[in-house]
Amino acid sequence: MIVKLLSGDRxxxxxxxxxxxxxxxxxxxAPFLFPxxxxxxxxxxxxxxxxxxxxxxxxxxxxxxxxxxxxxxxxIGAYGTAIALVNMGASYSAIALGTVCGALVxxxxxxxxxxxxxRVKAIFxxxxxxxxxxxxxxxxxxxxxxxxxxxxxxYRIPREMTPAFKLVKEKVLGVRLNGKLITYYVVFFSSLCLxxxxxxxxxxxxxxxxxAIRENAFRAEAIGYKVVRYRSVATILSxxxxxxxxxxxxxxxxxxxxxxxxxxxxxxxxxxMVVIGGMGSMYGAVIGAVLFLLTxxxxxxxxxxxxxxxxxxxxxxxxxxPERWLLWLGMLFICSIxxxxxxxxxxxxxx
Amino acid sequence: xSNSLIKPRIERPSLSQIIEAKAPLFLVPVLMLxxxxxxxxxxxxxxxxxxxxxxGMMIFIMASGLTVIFGxxxxxxxxxxxxxxxxxxxxxxILGLLxxxxxxxxxxxxxxxVLLAVAFAMLVTGLAGYGFERLIxxxxxxxxxxxxxxxxxxxxxxxxxxxxxxxxDEIVLARPAAFQGSFVVLGAxxxxxxxxxxxxxxxxxxxxRLVLNRTRxxxxxxxxxxxxxxxxxxxxxxxxxxxxxxxxGCALAGLGGVMWGMYQETISxxxxxxxxxxxxxxxxxxxxxxxxxCFIGAMLVGLLTNxxxxxxxxxxxxxxxxxxxxxxxxxxxxxxxxxxAH
Amino acid sequence: MSDALLSLNGIHTHIGPYHILQxxxxxxxxxxxxxxxxxxxxxxxxxxxxxxGLWQASQGxxxxxxxxxxxxxxxxxxxxxxxxxxxxxxxFSDLTVHENMLLAARGGAIDEERLGWIFGLFPxxxxxxxxxxxxxxxxxKQMLAVARxxxxxxxxxxxxxxxxxxxxAIINAMIAALKELKELKExxxxxxxxxxxxxxxxxxxxxVAVMDDGRIVYSGDMAELAADTxxxxxxxGLSLEAHQ
Numbered sequence: 001m002i003v004k005l006l007s008g009d010r011x012x013x014x015x016x017x018x019x020x021x022x023x024x025x026x027x028x029x030a031p032f033l034f035p036x037x038x039x040x041x042x043x044x045x046x047x048x049x050x051x052x053x054x055x056x057x058x059x060x061x062x063x064x065x066x067x068x069x070x071x072x073x074x075x076i077g078a079y080g081t082a083i084a085l086v087n088m089g090a091s092y093s094a095i096a097l098g099t100v101c102g103a104l105v106x107x108x109x110x111x112x113x114x115x116x117x118x119r120v121k122a123i124f125x126x127x128x129x130x131x132x133x134x135x136x137x138x139x140x141x142x143x144x145x146x147x148x149x150x151x152x153x154x155y156r157i158p159r160e161m162t163p164a165f166k167l168v169k170e171k172v173l174g175v176r177l178n179g180k181l182i183t184y185y186v187v188f189f190s191s192l193c194l195x196x197x198x199x200x201x202x203x204x205x206x207x208x209x210x211x212a213i214r215e216n217a218f219r220a221e222a223i224g225y226k227v228v229r230y231r232s233v234a235t236i237l238s239x240x241x242x243x244x245x246x247x248x249x250x251x252x253x254x255x256x257x258x259x260x261x262x263x264x265x266x267x268x269x270x271x272x273m274v275v276i277g278g279m280g281s282m283y284g285a286v287i288g289a290v291l292f293l294l295t296x297x298x299x300x301x302x303x304x305x306x307x308x309x310x311x312x313x314x315x316x317x318x319x320x321x322p323e324r325w326l327l328w329l330g331m332l333f334i335c336s337i338x339x340x341x342x343x344x345x346x347x348x349x350x351x
Numbered sequence: 352x353s354n355s356l357i358k359p360r361i362e363r364p365s366l367s368q369i370i371e372a373k374a375p376l377f378l379v380p381v382l383m384l385x386x387x388x389x390x391x392x393x394x395x396x397x398x399x400x401x402x403x404x405x406x407g408m409m410i411f412i413m414a415s416g417l418t419v420i421f422g423x424x425x426x427x428x429x430x431x432x433x434x435x436x437x438x439x440x441x442x443x444x445i446l447g448l449l450x451x452x453x454x455x456x457x458x459x460x461x462x463x464x465v466l467l468a469v470a471f472a473m474l475v476t477g478l479a480g481y482g483f484e485r486l487i488x489x490x491x492x493x494x495x496x497x498x499x500x501x502x503x504x505x506x507x508x509x510x511x512x513x514x515x516x517x518x519x520d521e522i523v524l525a526r527p528a529a530f531q532g533s534f535v536v537l538g539a540x541x542x543x544x545x546x547x548x549x550x551x552x553x554x555x556x557x558x559x560r561l562v563l564n565r566t567r568x569x570x571x572x573x574x575x576x577x578x579x580x581x582x583x584x585x586x587x588x589x590x591x592x593x594x595x596x597x598x599x600g601c602a603l604a605g606l607g608g609v610m611w612g613m614y615q616e617t618i619s620x621x622x623x624x625x626x627x628x629x630x631x632x633x634x635x636x637x638x639x640x641x642x643x644x645c646f647i648g649a650m651l652v653g654l655l656t657n658x659x660x661x662x663x664x665x666x667x668x669x670x671x672x673x674x675x676x677x678x679x680x681x682x683x684x685x686x687x688x689x690x691x692a693h
Numbered sequence: 694m695s696d697a698l699l700s701l702n703g704i705h706t707h708i709g710p711y712h713i714l715q716x717x718x719x720x721x722x723x724x725x726x727x728x729x730x731x732x733x734x735x736x737x738x739x740x741x742x743x744x745x746g747l748w749q750a751s752q753g754x755x756x757x758x759x760x761x762x763x764x765x766x767x768x769x770x771x772x773x774x775x776x777x778x779x780x781x782x783x784x785f786s787d788l789t790v791h792e793n794m795l796l797a798a799r800g801g802a803i804d805e806e807r808l809g810w811i812f813g814l815f816p817x818x819x820x821x822x823x824x825x826x827x828x829x830x831x832x833x834k835q836m837l838a839v840a841r842x843x844x845x846x847x848x849x850x851x852x853x854x855x856x857x858x859x860x861x862a863i864i865n866a867m868i869a870a871l872k873e874l875k876e877l878k879e880x881x882x883x884x885x886x887x888x889x890x891x892x893x894x895x896x897x898x899x900x901v902a903v904m905d906d907g908r909i910v911y912s913g914d915m916a917e918l919a920a921d922t923x924x925x926x927x928x929x930g931l932s933l934e935a936h937q
Contacts, residue, residue: 060496064496066496066499066500116676116679122495122496122499123421123427123495123498123499123639124635124639126427126429126499127427127631127634127635128635128675130429130627130628130631131628131631131632131635131672131675132672134628134668135628135668135669135671135672138668138669139665139666139668139669142664142665143665264624268503268507271500271503272504272507275500321515323514323519324511324514324515326507326511327507327508327511327512327514327515329507330504330507330508330511331504331508333500333504333507334487334501334504334505334508337491337497337500337501337504338490338491338501341497567795567801570788570792570795570796571796573785573787573788574785574788574792574796577785577786577787577788578783578784578785580747580767580779580783581779581783581785582796583747583766583767583768583771584745584747584767584771584777584779584783585771585796585797585799585841586768586771586772586799587768587796588766588768589768
């Protein structure tokens, strides 16, 4: 049953299985294990980013295509839901319509980009997507009448999903059962389903063709697979998945703006998560997202302590300053590419 | 030897082929003309054109290194933007130290400060380029996917190091007195600094062409762009040549960074990554590896950005993307595709 | 042969997953032309590229003029006075004929006397001296490729199939040029020529080696092989007939 849910893609390492189980239960019981608004927020972000990063890995790790437009698709999904909620009011139909439209628009955009540039070299595609995504970001920041511009959009979601809605009066296990909790579980189970769908995709015959293309596009073409068509479909699927993750983000934050969905910083974050976790394995996305977001939230505290103890040394104390956590992850990223290209998952599997 | 059969013969290109080959040269004047018609006012047009050319020149300076590096070694440095920022910070440090020279009304002192800042910025970015090539680029030659990722990682780390050295805040600095303000030509206000940018950019373009076409190093670079393997088989160590070109490319990014910084009068660690969007669009339009294409592409992007910035401000960047799309539909490899031997 | 200019001992070369050279032993005597024959895919081109260091040998030694060169980089090998004319000719097509020759002259300047001699061998190069090399015809490009290899004295010239895809008249010109090159004994140039065209091989070759499946299966004097049709058939089978 479990193996079937995982589409036959076992973790293949006791360590990895243990870590994954820990993450699964940690997220499932997050509201009870780690009470507090900040930890719940981190847990929800982890769920959403697992889907976002896994959908990016479908492109990068499984298909061997580098795109810098992934946050654009993430943003399209988020803005789809946000704009629907702003214009139609806090209703479930607005959420449904916004999500579907966001996913469709993202798919259509991905199709156009693929049509234009997938025939050419990887480098070309990377530069092209970078330019298009940046232009999109600028456009969204400027069309303030429609998107709220730099300030973004704040909106209300159905009452049952807000903290104001109480499921029961008393606390259970010290936790208030309110609408926020419901939203968390919506995010959690949606993310879990999307992740399992992605796992199914990469382990299907389609996924295997993608990997064959990544290994040797020329040979795959010679055997009779239409390389461009497969790459295009992978790009579209990955974009749709990213858009769905974006819709979850819009729902969770009750706010959508350029900085939370479209910025190049998020794109770099995604890259770091995929590579450090492990390219070419969906579990890598899980590990990468968890590690990165925990680091983002908590490494800063650690570095802060370190800085205090090194306070007197001028440059050294700057290097371990809490704001410089990205410096360390950046170096880890470069080292991963050189020495363990299969990331943490590859290490745990001993390959 | 039957000479009659191997008689020297070479295909003469037809007129239409010549026009087709030279067509990109007409794009800049055509765009200027369209701009004039759309804007209507001659003096506004002149101001915008000067601004566009200045912007184009600065982008050309930053993009030229990137495109030659690609042509020679098939390497695209996604961390190129880091050198733009680094150059700007290094240059501004010198300008900050020479505060007295900058505020002085003497043009000689002003120019001296700018030249020193530029020299220092190019030195710093050139040396940083050496480290970047050895540590980041060299281990992944020939592996495009890793190259894109690892140079992106290099960008992140370099940006962070800029924060470590110069702190997280933007630096604001006024231009030297001599390059502030503008003068009036034919009723159009032209900023003095833009003229300086155009002069430096043109000088650099001419110098680059001279080096490439008249010197042995230039000959080697041009040959290496087409067939690096054969250059090696003729006995030239192309890896050393590439390292040198990489350092020069980074130094040019540094030069562009100082100039862009003085243009905006504000610099931040992210400025390089932001300008890189236009730089990428320019090298794609020009054809990866082509200096001439890069120059024309930069002019087009600079002019178009300023014209649309005036006519429909919200679409300035989008218009350059549309231009890129249009060029690629006409010539899928860019204006001047570089023919590789293999 | 103790006086070999170039000798390969047990050379193995892998390209990606493929094991192309499987223990090549080859001696190229000083002076004269050694022809490397064999059918398509036998490993002739890979042998030349391995000598030049363009592929790295995974095993074995290559000695040139007394020194082991199998670990050296391509530029270092070329600087030992070895010229290479690759199968695709390696012409810089955006450069002029003049610039192509200028690069081949490592000293920086072209020896006018030698250039005159080359113009005598390949007249079209003089005509198109200032044209882009990419505009030359296939045969003219081949002439340029060979001319680059002989613009300065070299101890060894490696030439990969100079007759491939060329018209018979140009093949004859090429044979004449190689013969003349050979006769300039004072130049002390040794040539290792990869060829599938047996008439060309017979016309210019002094010694011959035949490759099959990544190994040398025969080596000896060209005169012996040329006289023995039975041996030719056995060694080269159908591939030979197809080219005659």
